[in-house]
Amino acid sequence: MCLYVTHAYAQATTVRGIITDSKTKKALSSVSVYFPGTNIGVITGADGAYELQTNTVVSRIQASYIGYNSVVKNIKAGEEQTINIQLQPNERLLKEVLVKPGKKNRYRNKDNPAVELIRQVIDHKASNRIEHYDYTAYEQYEKIQFSLSNTPEKLRRNILIRKYPFIGKSLDTTTLEGKALLPLFMQETISDNYYRRNPEKKKTVITAEQKVTFDESFIDNNSVTAYLKHVYQEVDIYDNNITIVTNQFLSPIADAAPAFYKFYIVDTTTINGQPLVQLAFGPRNTTDLLFQGIMYVTLDGHYAVQKVDLRISKHANLNWVRTMHIRQEFEQSADGRYHMSKSKLAADFAVTKGADGGIFGERNTSVKNFTINQPLPDSVYKGAPVVDLKTAEKHTDSFWVANRHDSLTNAEQVVYKNIDSLQNTKSFKRAMNIAMLLLAGYSKAGPYFEIGPVNTFYSFNPVEGFRGRLGGRTTPALSKNIYLEGYAAYGFKDLKWKYYIGGTYSFTNRPMLEFPVRRISANFQRDTKIPGQELQFVQEDNFLLSFKRGVNDKWLYNDIYNVDYLQEFTSHFSFKIGYKNWTQQAAGGLQYINEGTAAAVKDLTTSEFSAELRWAPHEEFFQGKLYRIPMPNRYPILTFRAIAGVKGFLNGAYNYENVSVNLYKRVYLSQLGYTDVVLEGGYIFGKLPYPLLDIHRANQTYSYQLQSYNLMNFLEFVSDHYASVQIDHAFNGFFLNKIPLIKKIKLREFVSAKVLYGGLRDENMPEHSPELLKFPVNESGVTSTYSLQKQPYIEGSVGIGNIFKFFRVDLVRRFTYLDNPNVDATGIRARFKFDF
Secondary structure (H helix, E strand, O other): OOOOOOOOEEEEEEEEEEEEEOOOOOEOOOOEEEOOOOOOEEEOOOOOEEEEEEEEOOOEEEEEOOOEOOEEEEOOOOOEEEOOEEEOEOOOHHHHHOOOOOOOOOOOOOOOHHHHHHHHHHHOOHHHOHHHOOEEEEEEEEEEEEEEEEOHHHHHOOHHHHHOHHHHOOOEOOOOOOOEEEEEEEEEEEEEEEEEOOOOEEEEEEEEEEEOOOOOOOOOHHHHHHHHHHHOOOOOOOOOEEEEOOEEEEOOOOOOHHHHEEEEEEEEEEEOOEEEEEEEEEEOOOOOOOEEEEEEEEOOOOOOEEEEEEEEOOOOOOOOEEEEEEEEEEEEOOOOOEEEEEEEEEEEEOOOOOOOOEEEEEEEEEEEEEEEOOOOOHHHOOOOOEEEOOOOOOOOHHHHHHHOOOOOOHHHHOHHHHHHHHHOOHHHHHHHHHHHHHHOOOEEOOOOEEEOOHHHOEEEEOOOEEEEEEEEEEOOOOOOOEEEEEEEEEEOOOOEEEEEEEEEEEOOOOOOOOOOOEEEEEEEEEEEEOOOOOOOOOOOOOHHHHOEOOOOOEEEEEEEEEEEEEEEOOOOEEEEEEEEEEEEEEEEOOOOEEOOOOOEOOOEEEEEEEEEEEEOOOOEEEEOOOOEEEEOOOOOEEEEEEEEEOOOOOOOOOOEEEEEEEEEEEEEOHHHOEEEEEEEEEEEEOOOOHHHOEEOOEOOEOEOOOOOEOOOOOOOEEEOEEEEEEEEEEOOOOOHHHOOOHHHHOOEEEEEEEEEEEEOOHHHOOOOOOOOEOOOEOOOOOEOOEEOOOOOEEEEEEEEEEEOOOEEEEEEEEOOOOOOOOOOOEEEEEEEOOOO
């Protein structure tokens, strides 16, 4: 559209009114309203109001907004008039605006003015970020929510609504076209935010917060919030990669964007005297994790983004996501640059694309009182990066009405009250108890105790035969500070009882696993164990792990006394100190035989003190009933451990020192997926029998375990010094998405490699030290435990993931030590994983 200014003048023309959504009737802010053919225009405020005035002869006004059909209205020149405008949402607008060149005009970056403009935006990114300023300060309001979604008819027939009529009164039928929403969770936060460039520091002070809270016996409320924020992460259009629903999408203004996106200039306009270019963009390959949408770019020399609308292609390799829409608006700062003033991320999740029902989630953010380059005292920036004021949750309803940046819908206004009322009904509590049993494995046995986990009630192994187990734990209703747990198990083959009893005291008066933890624990366990089996986030006697490949007859009976103290700091540094007394006896096909005398050794006892230091910057957790599972991010996790065995203390028979270090890092590679890297090393000082050395993590189950060696046998290798690297890369369908037919299945590719170097000093080799224990032998009398020689242990795998949206299957290949007995050179392993 050509912009021009006419030079015919007449009596002043004044037009004012309000812009609203034609369906929801809500006022629309940041709508561009202007006289076509002139440089006169405004942007509506929070109340949707506008006012235009000119002495130029004009006959029309136009209103334009991303995601809506533009409207042109005739006006009367030379008069004051009120024209209210309703904009019609257009979900297909983005598809229509991506004008494709004809067959003869093949798209190319060279000599493309849209690409040249994007390159200017890319070149000016640094100067348009908040980090460009020496100081910034602003108030931010954030609202996170999720709701059940379905057609109005089906949702009204939902058992929740039929059984609890008051819930049905809060249905929202205006947000999603053709769907009704039943709000189940909402959290609002108001915070003061400060940034200083040198020395760089960001500080957030949460001044007000309220959210739907569930009974802690069923759901950990902080975990719900943390997981939702992990899924709906803050969007910064100026980042090269934008993380949404645990996946990285390449930004349309990323440094490499011209190689992956197509860009088109759609229109030009002028708002408040600011010339803008409207750009449309879309992925070159629709199956890649890219956006399609529209952005407005300023032509004032800053080349800043003034407004952007992002959507995800329906062909992208994502699970459960039916639609996703991101809309951001930017406001001019005092220096003429632009800062983000509003951001909305909305996603509709469903089991299948065509399903009526699903879950709808939103994260809305707005900023006001944005100030730049106004220094503040150093005290403002000191302390933890996020501070939650003690008074944050004590504000009244009238405070929220006066201070939230936008009003709530009718459905949102009652969600706090409705969920609170719902949880007080007996039938709902029964339903949640059943859900907890199925999902978490525990069932409530009164207000103070839970029985579980269910998946350990029955299992089997070669030593115990059929194993029955029954256990449980106390709930926070008994005490927030004291936590007790225990179980009893019986083997019907070895005819022996096993049991565990433990207690923890928390000094924080919060749930036991809630960050930051400060607690002391003590426990005793008499049970069996497979030497070399180390599991993550799963019980060793889980029924599914009863199925193992190869020979699995070398076990231990253990008596373990353990006490430790753990303290975490808000900086995500933690330390743990402890004491462990461990008596172990060989079981099954395993025997402890002295190398020199050939006499059987009844047991081994160690008495050891330990210390662990851990640093995990910006770590977030999903907290379950048994484990607190870290949610991966781009920051490393470093763990250092030191153990000292003391001979003569509480029957300890050996002096030794054991030090180890573990570094985990996820590396994001944008469109090429991500790589999980684990570097580990350890060294043992002292002369010890092999059961007290590092028995390398092996896996004889049929599940794929990320930090174990999946084709190594239990107790196959021991070392007193070792170093390893494990690499697991997920391509996220980068290659398979480009193959016809296969791309419709949305499979994902994985490759991994694991390399382990290690060895034994002569003093710890049984043939050089007759007082040590012989290495174990198999049923044929052949040695089955080894030290690593000059050659490392190496295995690798290729896998296909996202099978039925849940399963990953790997073909694993072992490359070294293939002459060891009972070795499988190849194997198939599977892993269950919920992922977007």
